[in-house]
Amino acid sequence: MIKLFSLKQQKKDEEGTARAGGSQKKASAAQLRITKDLNELNLPKTCSTEFPDPDDLLNFKLIICPDEGFYRGGRFVFSFKVGPNYPHEPPKVKCETAVYHPNIDLEGNVCLNILREDWKPVLTVNSIVYGLQYLFLEPNPEDPLNKEAADVLQSNRRLFEQHVQRAMRGGYVGSLYFERCLK
Amino acid sequence: MATGESQTPDYQQRKWQNLRKLLERSGPFCHPDFEPSAEILDFIMNSCKVLIVGAGGLGCELLKDLALMGFKKIHIVDMDTIELSNLNRQFLFRKNDIGLSKAKCAVEFVNKRIPGCEATAHHCAIQDLDEGFYKQFHIVVCGLDSIVARRWLNGMLMSLLQYNDDRSLDQSTVIPLVDGGTEGFKGNARVILPGMSACIECTLDLYPPQKTFPLCTIANTPRLPEHCIEYVKVIQWAKENPWGTTTGLDGDDPQHVAWVYEKAQERALKYGIANVTYRLTQGVLKNIIPAVASTNAAIAAFCATEVFKLATSCCVNMNNYMVLNMADGVYTYTFSAEKSPDCVACSNNTQVMEIQAEATLQMIYDKLCEDQLYMMKSPGITTVINGRNKTLYMSSIKSIEERTRDNLKKKITDLGLYNGADILVADVTTPNTITIKLKFIENIDVEMSR
Numbered sequence: 332m333i334k335l336f337s338l339k340q341q342k343k344d345e346e347g348t349a350r351a352g353g354s355q356k357k358a359s360a361a362q363l364r365i366t367k368d369l370n371e372l373n374l375p376k377t378c379s380t381e382f383p384d385p386d387d388l389l390n391f392k393l394i395i396c397p398d399e400g401f402y403r404g405g406r407f408v409f410s411f412k413v414g415p416n417y418p419h420e421p422p423k424v425k426c427e428t429a430v431y432h433p434n435i436d437l438e439g440n441v442c443l444n445i446l447r448e449d450w451k452p453v454l455t456v457n458s459i460v461y462g463l464q465y466l467f468l469e470p471n472p473e474d475p476l477n478k479e480a481a482d483v484l485q486s487n488r489r490l491f492e493q494h495v496q497r498a499m500r501g502g503y504v505g506s507l508y509f510e511r512c513l514k
Numbered sequence: 515m516a517t518g519e520s521q522t523p524d525y526q527q528r529k530w531q532n533l534r535k536l537l538e539r540s541g542p543f544c545h546p547d548f549e550p551s552a553e554i555l556d557f558i559m560n561s562c563k564v565l566i567v568g569a570g571g572l573g574c575e576l577l578k579d580l581a582l583m584g585f586k587k588i589h590i591v592d593m594d595t596i597e598l599s600n601l602n603r604q605f606l607f608r609k610n611d612i613g614l615s616k617a618k619c620a621v622e623f624v625n626k627r628i629p630g631c632e633a634t635a636h637h638c639a640i641q642d643l644d645e646g647f648y649k650q651f652h653i654v655v656c657g658l659d660s661i662v663a664r665r666w667l668n669g670m671l672m673s674l675l676q677y678n679d680d681r682s683l684d685q686s687t688v689i690p691l692v693d694g695g696t697e698g699f700k701g702n703a704r705v706i707l708p709g710m711s712a713c714i715e716c717t718l719d720l721y722p723p724q725k726t727f728p729l730c731t732i733a734n735t736p737r738l739p740e741h742c743i744e745y746v747k748v749i750q751w752a753k754e755n756p757w758g759t760t761t762g763l764d765g766d767d768p769q770h771v772a773w774v775y776e777k778a779q780e781r782a783l784k785y786g787i788a789n790v791t792y793r794l795t796q797g798v799l800k801n802i803i804p805a806v807a808s809t810n811a812a813i814a815a816f817c818a819t820e821v822f823k824l825a826t827s828c829c830v831n832m833n834n835y836m837v838l839n840m841a842d843g844v845y846t847y848t849f850s851a852e853k854s855p856d857c858v859a860c861s862n863n864t865q866v867m868e869i870q871a872e873a874t875l876q877m878i879y880d881k882l883c884e885d886q887l888y889m890m891k892s893p894g895i896t897t898v899i900n901g902r903n904k905t906l907y908m909s910s911i912k913s914i915e916e917r918t919r920d921n922l923k924k925k926i927t928d929l930g931l932y933n934g935a936d937i938l939v940a941d942v943t944t945p946n947t948i949t950i951k952l953k954f955i956e957n958i959d960v961e962m963s964r
Contacts, residue, residue, distance in 0.1 A: 357673040358898050358938055360665055360715050363858045363947040370894035370910050370940035385905045385914045388896070416662045419718055434730070438753055442729040452719050474730035 361417040365389060368456045378460055389413040392427070393460060396514050397467040401492055405430075405499045406514045409441075409463060411456070421450035424459060429509045431498035433470045433481035437507065441466070442476040479505065530555060533584060536828050545830050554826050558584045559630075562825050565651040566590040567640060567667060569616040571805050572657020572694050574606045575814030580655075581624050581631045583822055589651070591636040591643065592617040603807035640667055648689070649674055655692040655821050657814065661721055664693065665859075668706070668714035672859045675709045681862060683709045690824050694817040697803045699841040701813040704851065705820050705834045708860060712834065712851035715859035720851075724801065739790040742781040743798040746774045765800035774799060809840060856945040864936070864949045871954040875906055875929060876922040882939060890941040897937045899930045906937065926952070 358366075365388050374380070381392040393409045407430060412423040424446055425439040434442040443462045445454055475481030484491040494504045501511030537554040544550075564585055566576050569592035580588055596604070596611045596619060606623040607616070615637035625631050636643065640663060648654070648670055658664055668691065676687040691706040693714070706713050731737075732745045751763050756773055764770050775795040782790040796802060816836060823829045835851040838844075855861060865887075869878060875895070882893045894908035906929060907921050908914045921929060931937070933954040940947040 357669065357936075357949070358896075358903065358947075360669055360858045362903060363938065366894060366896055366938060367940040367947045370892070370908060371942055372910060379913070380911055381913050382911070382917075385908075385917045386903055388903065388905065416665070419661055419665075419721060420724065436733065436749070438749065440729060440733075440749060440752075442733070444728065446729075447726045448728050450723065474728065476730050476733050478734055 359415065361413065361415050362388070364418055365413050365456070371455075372457055372460070374460060375464060378464060393463070395464055395467060397464070400468045401470065401495045402430075402432075402467045402499070404514055405467075405512050407467070407512065411459075418452040418454070421446050421454075422456070422459065424463070428512050429498075430512070431477070431480055431495050431504050431507075431509060432466070433472050433475045433477055433484055434466050436476045440476060442474055530584060537826055543829065545827050548828055554828070555584065558822075558825055559586050561587070562653070563587045563589070563651045564821060564825075565648070565654045567654060567656035567663075568592055568658045569604075569606075569620045569635075570594065570600070570657060570659065571603050571807070571810040572696065572814050572817070573616070574604045574620055575810050576655055576657055576694075576818060577606070577620050577624050577633065579814055579818035580821060581628045581633065583818060585821075585825075586630055586632045588631070588633040589636060590617050590621060590633060591638065591640055592620075593637065593639045603805060603810060640670075645670070645674065651689055653690050653692065653821055653824050655694070655817050657694050657810075657817070659695075664714050665718075667691070668708075669859055671706075671708045672713065675860075675862070677862050677864070683862070692817045692820045692824070694813040696805065696809045696813050699806055699809055699839065701809045701838045701840075703813050703816040703820065703832070703836045703838070705824070705831050709862065710853075712853045713857060713860040716854040716857040717835075717851050736781070736785050736787060739778075739782060739787055739794055740798050742778040742785070742787060742790055743774060743795050745781055746777040747799060750777055763799070765796065771796055771799060806840075809838070812838060812840070858946050861946075863944075863946065864951055866953050867950045868953045868955045869926070871927060871933070871956070873926055874923060875926055878926065878937070879907060879922060882941070888943075890939070890943050893939045893941045895937055895939055897931065897935065904930065 369388055372380070377396050377398050379394050381394065382388070383390065383392075389412070391411050393411060395407045395409070397403050397405060406428070408427040410425050410427055414420060414423070424441055424443075426435050426441055427439060429437060441463070443459075443466060445458060445462050470484060472481040472484045480491070480494070483494060498504050498509035499511070499513050501509060503509075533555060534552075538550050538552055540548065540550050562585060564580060564587070566573055566580070566588060569577070569590050573590060573592060577588065577590055592615070594616050595613055596607045596616055598609075598612055600616075601607055601609065604616070606620045611619045615635065617635035617637050621633040621635040624633050654667070654671065656664065656667060658667075671689050671691055674687055674689060676684040678684055688708055688710065691708065692703070693706060694703045695701060705711070727741055727744055729748070732741045733749060736742050736745060747763060751774070755761070757770070763774070771792070775790070775792050778790050778795060782788070816832075816838075820832055823831050832848055833850045836846060836848040838846045853860065856863070867878070867881065869881070879893065879895065882888045882890045882895075892909045894910060895906040896908075897904050897906060905914060905918055907918045931952060933952065935952050936949050937952065938947050939950055
């Protein structure tokens with residue numbers, strides 16, 4: 332414990348003018364943390380990132396090109412938006428590529444636990460990358476966002492595989508049209 | 515209490531006699547370094563500048579408490595305007611004030627009600643005020659409802675700290691932060707001495723995560739009325755964009771709330787879920803937790819007492835985090851939150867790097883990798899120039915590497931760096947992004963030292 336204001340040195344500038352040689356405002360805690368996260372990003376060989384503006388580390392894209400599983404050969408783009416409350420809150424992640432997937436809906440919403448209810452500040456961008464990659468290797472029909480796709484996966488894996496292939500080549504699955512997203 | 519101009523100096527003395535007992539006498543419970551004196555009361559009244567952040571439930575209480583304690587030079591900042599639902603507990607406001615600035619109304623009320631009080635209002639966001647503004651205060655006390663705002667304020671007070679050449683803290687740059695928070699019948703109060711005790715960022719994981727529901731549940735198997743509202747908020751809004759794609763959902767806009775309410779009801783009907791109400795819709799959209807006036811009063815009293823102790827040194831401060839739970843009886847517990855040694859906000863990890871003014875970025879990079887002091891693996895270097903982040907070089911991300919590679923050849927002065935500029939360096943070898951202050955040296959010095 333200190334005595335903060337001894338009565339002798341108590342006066343503060345009345346007008347609150349900045350001290351000469353003004354020190355620059357420090358980067359925000361969210362900024363410092365995301366810089367660290369990104370610098371240590373250890374991407375699997377199927378993933379790459381794209382930064383539209385290299386000075387803006389808070390908005391970027393992640394591209395996943397799975398090399399095995401149902402989605403082999405596809406190219407899927409996710410947008411990441413890191414807010415000022417990172418890492419207290421997770422980044423906002425959306426899938427920009429239309430994909431026939433049980434856990435991704437056609438608006439690009441992604442059902443991944445660590446993006447919402449199970450997010451913790453110790454997790455990093457890297458954890459999310461691995462989580463997303465895992466979704467392509469092991470689509471999870473138990474927690475569906477695209478219920479139709481989930482039902483097909485559960486009842487007929489062959490048919491599901493055909494649907495995924497058709498969607499990735501560009502075409503209709505049922506009444507829904509998917510843009511081609513093969514690499 | 516007497517009002518009007520009939521006050522005599524006598525009365526003034528009577529009014530403050532209880533405070534004077536504390537401040538003009540020593541006692542067994544005093545701070546060991548406390549020197550009783552009549553000047554202390556004068557300091558509170560005429561010199562001590564206190565900033566109250568937030569003029570809501572806690573802010574009104576704090577303003578009233580501090581003003582009645584004798585503090586006169588109080589500033590209060592709040593960007594919000596008064597709403598009907600505030601009036602049950604934000605007692606400085608009346609029905610006629612709805613729509614007006616909270617900060618301004620609160621100040622007007624208190625200045626009128628408490629003779630001599632010179633409170634000043636700022637109707638703006640805390641982010642609109644600069645370093646020069648915050649620097650003028652002796653103590654900052656906040657009653658906020660947002661973690662982002664707390665972190666911003668915390669960061670601001672940390673950035674005002676200055677360190678001596680021997681890396682010790684210059685204590686005259688410390689502006690203590692007293693932080694209060696309430697949620698229903700629970701609350702907390704804490705004292706933060708920037709650079710000396712645990713700060714907001716050190717204990718960030720103490721804040722409970724925002725209540726969220728798994729996306730698949732709200733999309734496919736809703737069971738609660740909240741699920742229906744979340745669905746409209748997260749999925750249906752983005753799908754239908756009822757006010758066009760550029761208009762985001764605003765929980766303060768009654769039309770938006772009504773739209774969400776209507777759609778959520780439709781969905782609830784479809785799944786046989788009861789109890790979707792307008793109030794609940796508002797609550798889920800804005801994350802409202804019912805506020806309890808007495809919790810606010812208690813927490814604000816704790817905070818005001820700590821401000822008084824800080825200002826007068828008459829007593830040892832709370833150490834340093836108090837929780838209050840009035841949900842079941844009354845329970846309090848005070849513990850010492852620990853300062854995190856590698857906190858991104860309050861640890862002084864600034865290092866000084868001597869470098870020639872005409873050096874290139876490559877030379878800094880090499881120094882970071884090869885110098886015994888650093889021995890980094892693949893440092894990512896960024897900086898802040900005029901409040902804007904700038905990535906200087908980052909080798910680990912291919913797309914950024916390609917676009918910042920040319921910076922390596924450039925002179926650091928051409929990149930906007932100057933003598934005394936800070937660069938931020940992230941590397942696997944350090945637990946956090948570290949700050950390195952550049953100190954330009956002249957070539958001649960190098961030659962002379964040979």
